[in-house]
């Protein structure tokens with residue numbers, strides 16, 4: 045290959061020995077660490093052709109007959125297989141391509157290197173070489189055979205102990221394409237008959253040397269005793285596959301999300317048939333090839349990607365975890381010229397992780413995207429089925445809670461008809477408060493459990509919903525206030541689902557961000573706020589929907605014998621002589637049973653369909669989902685090899701193996717064995733940093749005044765108007781708005797109706813434009829403004845009664861606008877203040893606990909304040925106190941900063957914010 049400039053060895057400055065990188069005349073790039081390890085990559089195929097340890101020992105096999113002049117794929121090293129593995133199937137977009145595609149037979153560009161040696165510590169030193177291939181760089185022949193617009197970025201990272209390879213695939217066109225990917229590692233072994241491949245036991249494999257039969261691997265150690273060509277399927281990406289000799293690992297292959305592993309040795313007869321393979325060389329090699337080849341990965345233009353094969357998805361590729369430095373992807377990767385990093389930049393190397401956009405100027409960080417992208421649409425959210433399950437689960441709760449509000453008064457009254465209305469109201473207050481108070485006590489511990497290795501998010505949700513179920517049925521069949529309150533408290537104690545759901549949505553959306561890094565860096569950066577502003581609205585929307593339909597549902601279904609005499613009453617078809625007996629006996633059980641059915645469906649959705657998102661539990665077998673997939677498959681016909689784009693919903697429904705799910709993949713080849721490390725959990729002290737505490741404080745002050753506002757509004761509205769002459773001065777006045785029950789009902793709908801469209805259509809744009817913290821700081825002050833104005837509504841003269849509704853709506857709109865924009869932002873800030881995924885659930889648990897406390901206290905203090913105000917002719921006092929509290933929260937918000945969130949820690953994409961759900965709807969109550 046003819047390269048433009050051929051530099052000599054380039055060090056990376058400083059007195060400490062640094063890695064060196066050479067670009068050689070023969071079309072290879074090599075890198076060497078100060079400690080002696082080295083790697084050589086041939087630009088033809090970006091094939092790693094040598095990996096040596098510090099003592100000079102070669103680790104990779106390359107045939108002595110390998111052809112290195114670019115006329116044939118290199119026999120050995122690590123060829124990159126894309127976009128098809130094996131012989132392409134007939135009647136498929138890849139069918140005119142050669143075996144294993146074109147990536148291994150194309151000339152790649154060297155994009156540059158980055159290194160980490162900032163600590164000056166030998167052990168930390170690594171060097172990463174990046175290579176690029178795009179549609180305009182492949183031959184005309186390949187382009188004809190596979191006419192898609194694509195970009196590949198392949199990174200090879202050398203560390204003292206291991207070699208890591210990772211690949212990004214991007215679809216740069218508008219049409220989707222199918223692809224396979226595989227890293228065809230040829231390992232050099234002393235004697236193939238003495239080695240074995242481990243960690244594939246019990247896996248199903250396709251035996252290519254036995255008519256592609258599917259077989260089950262029974263051996264713990266797979267010896268190579270003859271021609272071997274097996275594709276192992278659904279291999280847990282977290283369990284490293286190893287090549288061992290005498291029980292000791294020679295190589296450990298740690299994969300990230302690549303869930304097939306091919307084991308190949310041609311053996312004697314085939315070796316003879318291959319022109320570029322020595323007859324006896326099969327004895328000194330074994331191929332262990334991680335890939336995603338079980339089914340096609342589908343990559344849409346942009347970042348949508350799905351794949352289907354018997355309903356099972358496999359991931360597209362993306363980059364490795366070990367992103368210690370910025371990935372540099374030149375804009376001109378696709379321009380078809382040979383202006384690689386070297387030719388353009390003189391020394392061409394990117395030092396110390398500095399960004400370099402490779403456009404000849406070498407000027408620092410990536411520029412901001414020139415065109416501001418639009419917020420993404422609902423349909424672009426990833427993993428819709430997963431989100432839908434969470435949404436249904438979330439919806440089942442406010443639906444249950446608010447539906448009982450419609451008849452709570454009457455049910456309480458039915459327990460003891462002799463009680464006066466005031467006592468019933470008190471009971472209702474205790475009833476509501478007991479739930480949030482119980483939640484306050486347990487949320488942190490549920491959050492802890494959700495983070496722990498022995499429980500996890502999914503189980504906490506299942507327990508929580510089960511608790512809600514028991515609580516709701518128990519309440520429906522209660523015959524005394526004590527029984528009712530016990531069930532209510534039980535519900536609160538067992539249910540901490542909101543915090544866990546926030547955590548899960550956050551983690552689901554993080555996966556989307558992994559997926560989105562299939563695109564170039566700058567696109568990824570523009571993306572995150574957009575997904576964020578959508579996803580975190582899902583949970584509060586459920587609340588609004590629940591609030592709108594819950595009360596009517598409850599009112600409709602309560603006392604069915606009298607409400608529907610024709611169906612359940614005496615003499616009816618179902619009712620028999622006296623009406624349905626249990627409905628007569630427990631007149632409020634029916635709406636609760638209907639709620640129970642809803643909760644049960646949500647429970648089943650979670651059990652059968654929801655993926656665990658806990659970082660270490662996600663790959664463990666999940667009985668529920670395995671059963672769910674089996675059930676789903678029964679309803680789905682096998683569509684054979686007819687590929688089509690699946691939408692996210694379908695894709696998620698048929699998930700069977702978690703390893704299929706995460707759209708990230710990379711292969712790491714290690715020597716000697718390196719296994720995942722279990723991290724220690726941070727202590728409370730480490731967890732509760734200043735920023736986390738202040739963010740939680742902002743959040744709880746917010747929860748307090750919004751919940752107090754709601755409770756107070758619904759007392760304030762029906763409170764009779766004070767006599768006209770009771771007003772003294774500017775502050776001393778009294779009374780409420782004197783609205784009827786029906787009008788209060790309308791007011792509830794007004795609030796719901798203002799909130800929902802704001803959430804759906806306006807908030808994502810505002811959040812996208814302003815960012816999270818700025819949205820919070822800009823819109824929070826509207827709340828105190830509303831609180832200041834609210835009491836003045838009573839001063840509207842009776843003669844101008846028609847002004848009540850517009851004025852009330854205006855004030856409420858201010859508050860709804862404020863909380864709609866501020867509460868989700870507060871939850872995002874809480875989420876982003878956490879940088880360690882192992883405590884995300886705990887912090888959301890703490891947040892939920894504090895907000896439950898605030899929601900217990902807020903309405904209580906608000907109610908108390910209102911009655912004091914009424915008795916002292918200063919109804920405004922408590923509203924203004926509320927305004928002061930809200931302003932305090934606003935001041936605190938100036939002391940916080942938006943944290944990096946968990947995925948920054950993973951360094952997948954620089955400058956990404958943690959995505960997260962939010963909601964916070966409960967605080968509205």
Ligand SMILES: O=P(O)(O)OC[C@H]1O[C@H](O)[C@H](O)[C@@H](O)[C@@H]1O
Pocket residue numbers: 130143144252273274306307308331333
């Ligand atoms: O000869 P190549 O095209 O390089 O393929 C070499 C081998 O690659 C993989 O391991 C496949 O499973 C084999 O079936 C194939 O023979």
